[in-house]
Amino acid sequence: MKEYDLIVIGSGPAGFSAAMRALDFGLKICIVEGAHLGGAGIMNGALTSKTMYELSMDYAVAARTDRGYRSGSLSVDFEMVIKTVIHAAKEKQYQMLSQIETFSEEKSSSGSLCLKKGWAKFVDPYTITVTGHDATETLKAKNFVIATGAKPRKAPGLEIDHERIINSDDLLSLKKFPERMLIIGSGIIGCEIATIFSNFKQTEVHLLDRANRVLPYEDDDVSQFVSKNLEDNGVIIHHTAHLRTINKYPDHLEVILDYDAGNSKVIEVDVALVAIGRVANTEKLGLSNIGVQATERGTIEIADHCVLRDGNNICHIYAAGDISGHTQLYSVAEFQGRLAAEQIADTPSYPLDYSHMSTLMFFKPELASVGLNEKQLREKKIAHKVAYYSNKLVNRAIAMRSTNGFIKIIVSNEEQPRILGMRAGGPQASAYIVxxxxxxxxxxxLQEVLKIFYPHPSLAEVFRNV
Incomplete structure (x- = not known):
């Protein structure tokens, strides 16, 4: 039976970052992965979706006719788009494999990595079984990091057939652009997919929004900005609508929607995509064998990244990423994985402050956020002020011929105002949110911000004017 200093269950952003950081401390590490190397962060998540987004944005720019040039015969091949997306994912996977091989047990004398393909299950707090296609292997370790990520949430009463009724994991399995698509869910994932397919102009896109605006957790002006841009891009948004049923026919899907106002509507589509969030992958881990019970949401309770059992820390088993119950972001998962490895190595680390996370939303144009919004501040009864500045007044945006955007800074209402949050929409919003x-x-x-000399022309100059 092989023994390791650390076994990492899952090779997504949390798991792989934990393994690579643990390698810095000379540990003997085994990574267990049941599906794709890199997890959803590579093959069915951040990298593939953003690659497809970038391709769609390139196409949208090429299709413009207001810049003094015009493409004579612009066309798009869906099969080639998917091949390009998969090539990007495999490029990253082979980078990871190269790192694993470079630090393999046979080659590395100080710290090592190995990869086991299969599904992990705890036997006891120091032992797991790994079940692959052909055999089951038993492994032991002094420490564990559980980083099994999340999978698409199922819609109640709706069967995913992975052909015509699909989830986000099935996007790369489509054979062609659907002529008509319904996206169920108007959160970040749903709006990003709606942006991608509306950019290519090959699909009639319907977006089901159960609330009266997309991104309902955001301030109304931000939600309205995103909603208007989607509609201007050709997306048909069904506000305050609820899915009653989908009837399957040989050549189409019949969708019945019920609205809060009492009326109903029947639409015809070719593909329905469910994008209502993701749920943690914990049900097959054998958590009961180590005395741990998942929460109602399927997540694992942690304290200082250690797994909790009966209110007490199991200080050699850690959890990181989507299964930890915190915000499901690639950056959060990486941070948690690294800090878990540092705690295993007994290296001084620092607590994560989840209130200052920056988030990018890949819409047209992109949207970036950090800190609190007005809704949250009103709920907390925190006095604040808001400054709003349009990209129409920013020289760089004018030069780019892309003035559809804004910056919104929220500060405390005190003599020396502190920045509490920011929302920015428009080109390069991701560049200055950090x-x-x-x-x-x-x-x-805020006074410290105003002391900075900003280069001209740049979009960041907007800070000087708010």
Missing amino acids: SVAHLINQGNS
């Missing part, structure tokens, strides 16, 4: 996150994290006043 600097604002840093300023929030440092507790700097």
